[in-house]
Amino acid sequence: DQVSSFDERLTSLIDASVAKVTMQQNSDMRTISAVVGMWAAPTLVAGIYGMNFDIMPELHWALGYPMAIVIMVLVVLGLWAWFRKNHWL
Structure with missing residues (x-):
């Protein structure tokens, strides 16, 4: 019975560890996606x-190029x- 209890406890700890790693990876992927989106817009x-x-x-305006940069x-x-507001960065 004690071995079975330890086995269940160990399985639960491993599952919790895997869930924590998965959550961190999801957070990292969100941040990477936000940075890629910020790079793609310009x-x-x-x-x-x-x-x-x-x-x-706009190409014939004197301020066309600066307006594009702005x-x-x-x-x-x-x-x-927006990404900071939604806690992606």
Whole structure:
């Protein structure tokens, strides 16, 4: 009976340890996903503005390039704030 009790206790401890490791991995994956999302947003904006279209009105503005940079920074800051609010970072 005592061996059976120890076996059950050991199994429970192993299960708890595995659950703790799984939760930590999920948290790490959330953080990695948030960072990748923050990296992808300015890449998207830069990709659109780097396609050499001539019909985009922003390309002929004197402040078109600085506005694209500001948009990229604001998107990243917005994502950063949202991820911090949801405890992903």
